[in-house]
Amino acid sequence: MDDLEFRKNATIDPGDQRPEFLGKIKQSLFNRRFVEEQLAFEQQLENTLDVSPPENLTDRLILSQQLSQHKLQRKQQHQTWLFSTIAASLVLAVSLFFLLPETINSSQLAQQIITHVHNDTHALNVNMDVPKNKIDTMLASYGGKLDGPIGKVSFLGLCIIGEQTGVHMVLNTGQNLVTVIILPTQRIDNSHPLNDTEFSGLVYPSQKGSIAIISEHAESIEQTRRQIDRNLNWLI
Amino acid sequence: MFNIKNASNGKKPDKTPVFKNENRQKRFESLVKAYSGDLYRFAFWLCTNHAIADDLVQETFLRAWKALDNLEDEKKAKSWLITILRRENARRFERKSFELVNIEETVIEDQQNLSPEQSLQQQQLHRAIFRLEVEYREPLLLQTIGGFKTSEIAQMLKLNLNTVNTRLFRARDQLKNSFAKEQSFSQISK
Numbered sequence: 001m002d003d004l005e006f007r008k009n010a011t012i013d014p015g016d017q018r019p020e021f022l023g024k025i026k027q028s029l030f031n032r033r034f035v036e037e038q039l040a041f042e043q044q045l046e047n048t049l050d051v052s053p054p055e056n057l058t059d060r061l062i063l064s065q066q067l068s069q070h071k072l073q074r075k076q077q078h079q080t081w082l083f084s085t086i087a088a089s090l091v092l093a094v095s096l097f098f099l100l101p102e103t104i105n106s107s108q109l110a111q112q113i114i115t116h117v118h119n120d121t122h123a124l125n126v127n128m129d130v131p132k133n134k135i136d137t138m139l140a141s142y143g144g145k146l147d148g149p150i151g152k153v154s155f156l157g158l159c160i161i162g163e164q165t166g167v168h169m170v171l172n173t174g175q176n177l178v179t180v181i182i183l184p185t186q187r188i189d190n191s192h193p194l195n196d197t198e199f200s201g202l203v204y205p206s207q208k209g210s211i212a213i214i215s216e217h218a219e220s221i222e223q224t225r226r227q228i229d230r231n232l233n234w235l236i
Numbered sequence: 237m238f239n240i241k242n243a244s245n246g247k248k249p250d251k252t253p254v255f256k257n258e259n260r261q262k263r264f265e266s267l268v269k270a271y272s273g274d275l276y277r278f279a280f281w282l283c284t285n286h287a288i289a290d291d292l293v294q295e296t297f298l299r300a301w302k303a304l305d306n307l308e309d310e311k312k313a314k315s316w317l318i319t320i321l322r323r324e325n326a327r328r329f330e331r332k333s334f335e336l337v338n339i340e341e342t343v344i345e346d347q348q349n350l351s352p353e354q355s356l357q358q359q360q361l362h363r364a365i366f367r368l369e370v371e372y373r374e375p376l377l378l379q380t381i382g383g384f385k386t387s388e389i390a391q392m393l394k395l396n397l398n399t400v401n402t403r404l405f406r407a408r409d410q411l412k413n414s415f416a417k418e419q420s421f422s423q424i425s426k
Contacts, residue, residue: 012386012404013379041412042380048361049380053276054290061268064294065301 006031014038104162106192106210109183110203112161113212114194116168117179123155123170124177130156130169138167139232142184143208148231150180151224162186166209171224176217178224182232184209208234264301271317272297277381279321282374283328284366292328296321315392318382322374322392357419364414372407375400 001009006024009016014035016022025031054060117123130153136146138156144167155170159181166183179201191204194214201214201221211228213221275296279289299320300307307316350358365373378389390400 008401008405011408012401041408044357044361045365045408045411046380048358048365049277049281049377051277051280053273053293054286057276057290057293058268058272061272061294061297062265065264065268065297068298068301 007034010035010038014042103187103189106188106190106203109162109186109188109210110192110194110212113181113203113214114196114199116159116161116181117199117214120159120168123157123168123179127154127172128156129154135169139182142167142182143235144182144184145233145235146231147233150227150231173220173224176215176220178213178215178217178220180224180228181212181214182206182209183212184234186210206232260304264297264304267300267313267317268297271314274314274381275317275321278318278377279325281365281377281381282322282325282370288328292321292324295324299324314382315384315388318378319392357415360418361411361415364411364418367414368407368410372403372410375403376407376411379404 001020001024006021009021010031025035132146132149135150135153135156138158139145150171152172152174153169154172154177155168157168159166159168161181161183164183164185166181166186169180169182171178171180184206186209188203188205188210191202194201194203194212199214199216200218201212202225203210203212204225211225211232213224213228215221215224272293276289276293279292279296280286283289283292296317300317303320307313365376368376375389375393378384378392379386382389384392386400386404387397389395389404390397393400395403
């Protein structure tokens with residue numbers, strides 16, 4: 001190690017422990033004093049650089065990390081909640097799409113109902129004297145409920161109109177037989193008359209789906225409609 | 237004969253962190269306890285401002301927490317943290333034009349048990365360090381505060397070893413000159 005290298009080394013790293021450096025120190029008093037000066041300066045430098053960190057720095061750093069972690073967890077929980085909410089909304093939307101009454105053309109429905117009544121003459125020819133609890137049970141399966149009397153029911157059954165099921169009832173008013181077909185899953189926008197050579201009546205939008213009232217005697221239609229509208233309610 | 241202290245063994249961590257069999261939180265806390273002091277000192281002398289140093293250390297440890305799983309070798313924790321801090325400091329430059337610190341106004345703590353003369357000398361040296369260009373100051377801080385070897389400093393700063401040695405030499409040379417000027421000025425003033 002030459003003198004120049006020694007001085008450079010003593011300046012950069014006066015604490016160097018390599019044998020060649022230590023050997024060079026021993027070579028002369030000048031070298032020894034030079035290294036002593038460097039070490040004294042190094043000590044002074046270290047003392048100056050040794051500023052104190054704030055007293056509570058460690059606690060604040062840990063607290064800051066814990067708050068950050070807490071915020072992250074809250075954010076993740078919120079994202080999970082948001083995802084669940086969106087998923088639930090989608091399920092609800094899809095369910096509603098399938099469960100809500102299908103809107104169909106009222107004249108087409110009217111024609112299907114007339115055809116059904118003509119084909120199901122059996123309903124007009126029996127007297128089952130249907131008890132109220134059976135009517136309630138059948139209506140309940142669609143979410144319907146009778147809150148008052150609708151008169152004597154001589155027939156009760158499920159029917160298929162188009163591709164949907166409905167409740168087929170025949171009411172005996174004492175003078176006439178009136179067919180009432182409740183179609184909770186078939187929604188129409190407007191009322192439509194049901195008229196042919198034998199029957200008259202109408203199909204009209206209800207709170208849920210639609211209702212058809214048909215009779216051979218037109219005078220019984222309006223009265224039955226009022227009775228049905230007054231007493232039939234929907235829970236869902 | 238000499239009270240020789242190897243520069244590479246300069247400042248040691250207050251405690252040796254024990255990582256094995258500890259959960260992530262405990263691992264983080266031991267890092268904080270072991271290195272926050274040196275990181276703060278490094279940050280302060282790098283940016284020459286206590287408030288900014290505090291922010292830098294906070295940001296550094298938050299990033300360290302997020303990336304803790306990347307730290308595989310516990311022996312490299314200190315250099316890993318210093319690298320994060322240096323990146324954070326560089327981001328500070330990118331984010332905004334930060335305020336320049338007036339060296340004369342920077343509060344310099346008086347160390348206890350110092351005579352008035354020693355205290356004055358320390359303040360003079362303090363100002364001399366502040367005046368050093370960052371390219372000289374940074375390797376000096378890594379060596380003196382960080383306790384890193386010159387080869388490690390070269391790796392951290394992505395410089396070759398000769399450049400690091402040159403910068404360390406010039407840093408001390410400039411400090412001594414600047415310090416000597418201050419001292420001669422204060423003697424003339426007397």
